[in-house]
Amino acid sequence: MKITAAIATAPKADFELADLQLDEPRADEILVRIAAVGLCHTDLVARDQILPVPLPAVFGHEGAGVVVRVGANVSKVAEGDHVVLTFRSCGVCARCVAGEPTYCEQALALNYTGCRPDGSKSLHRHDAPVSSNFFGQSSFATYALAYEANVVKVDPAIPLDLLGPLGCGVQTGAGAVLRALACPKGSSIVILGGGSVGLSAVLGAVLAECATIIVSDPITERRALAMELGATHVLDPTVERVDKMVRGLTGAGADYALDTTGAGPVMESALASLRPHGTLGLLGVPSNPTQGLPGLASTVLLSGYTIKGIIEGDSEPDSFIPELLSHYLAGRFPFDKLISRYRFDQINEAVRDHHEGKIVKAVLTMPDPVQ
Template sequence: MKIIAAVVNGVNEEYVLEELTLGELYSDEVIVKMVATGICQSDEALRVGAEAYPMPAVLGHEGAGIIEKVGSAVKDFAVGDQVVMAYNYCGTCPSCRTGHPAVCTEWAALNFSGNRSDGSYTFYKADGTPVSNFFTQSSFATYTITNSKNLIKVDPEADLRLIGPLGCGLLTGFGTVVNGLQPQTGSSIAIFGTGAVGLGALMTAKIVGCSTIIAIDIHNSRLETASELGATHTINSKTENLQERIDEITGGRGVNYSIDTTGISSIMKASIDILALGGSFAPLAVKPNSLELKPFTDLIMSNRKVVGVLMGDSVPQLAIPQLIQYHKQGKFPFDKFVKFYKFNEFNQAAADSNSGETIKPVIIIDESYRSRNDEPLIVFNKYFN
């Protein structure tokens, strides 16, 4: 089957639309006709070489589409189902069996190896050159092969042009709050970086009852968005003294929880320094930078904790339908920071995301798609350029 995909052929190279051939469909897999996909900072980290990945590759891991074909062993999905795609997991290891598939023992191999466990690929160039996939998903394509465990079936009325980002960035922000940090009602939280992950965490902090929600960024426009979405306070760390403002807001006690989405070493350290006694910090960025600290003075003496949370420690098949419901109820209005791009605008979308101009770029792959629900269609028309 011939398809078109946005291929990255080498480190720091631009996306190039190329015709590829889909490989063999395995019994536990499906072919999905892509409708739309978010671009995540993890995609950019691989494209620019911040994290090593086998090239050429088709990236993308915030995809939404319609099932075109199912493998012989797939029982819970059918042709025509609307789906969002997330990460893959084995389903049988102790982590998966206890409800933590994001720390599946096979997670790295399944999502970051670029091929199947038997060494085969899902994409090939015309000359036979194999092309790596990503997250067993590779949503930057008109059609893709993915494992049935990657899939979350959604309501037929859900607008697939909007909900792809729930598969990674927003899922991570949501899960980091509810599963990783588990803040108490009335507690305080500071979030460094108001991109999609940070804003996902911010909206969730409001849902779970944090009374003090502090958004920190260097872009006033993003801080304004954060205020609209529930931040009780904002700090521009480029023009304001961070520690003084935190002391002012918290009465000198510090915050109970902090999240960093920037991956900048000095900011990660600041995320710990502003914690109250017994506070917890979650670093989330996919960056190669290190965090230097003195465990006794920075953590032990203050009973502070650093919490690692991959993919929000979320079960996508449970969390994503919940997030869709929160969106319908107006509690998780992520459409306020989505901007849509055409299929041939991958490089522009990535550049706008990197510059801070766009918080969450979404590529519309199938412009002929129409939702059954008029309201999301209005959202689409409002934001599409």
């Protein structure tokens, strides 16, 4: 079928809107009309080939829309269902069976290769293949193919133009606090970076009833929003030494630190902000592929630090996304305050505003979006 998609053709180049051909759904596939899709830093990391998905490619992995058709083997959703799209997992490996789909043993093949596991691509332009199946969806498009493992059915009363970021950025930040770190009530946490993931972590820390929630970000507006969302303190890392300030606010340091930047000096600062036996969670994808872990081995050993890599907030999407939505509907999780809407044809403007720090989370709405 004919669709419109935003194609990445070269690293750091603007996305190009073009007509493509999308395969009809196979027996295990679900055709979704995309109503809106979030713009995530990971999409840009892939476009710029830090994640080497072959170009040309269609990215997008925070889709939300309505099921149009399902393959013969699909029973989880049906035509007309409203869904959020998230990462894909195999469902049968040891990690998936243990309820840890973010660490699926087939994660790379299912999310980052630009094709189906059999090597075929579901997208074509003028009969030439275009990399597809990014996170099992490639939702920078008016329609996308997804799978039972990465669709989550949602209440049709909730506007779809809010929901896409739950599939990655929001569940990553909130899940890091509520799932991966499991911060207990009364604990202290410092969050490095006030983008969509960091501010979602703030929302998660409020739900967890952390006593001290510190956010470090150089952008004034993001620090102000962090306070509005429930942070107890904010720091400007361009004028304040973060670890020194955190120790001043907490005594011996924070119980938990969460880095959302992937930047070496910021990770070092995060580790130095911890009290003995504290835990550092790493969420950000480093722009330098050879970036090492923060800290000297002797420091980590003598302080009893834990350094924990976190993917997608250690979320199990079928349960965690509905949980977050229940908090949102009850007024306890206002993630909508992070969102700025753009038309799909404004994708490159959204990317520029993202890079310049003018917005927290861009959501691209499709022409005539499904309500």
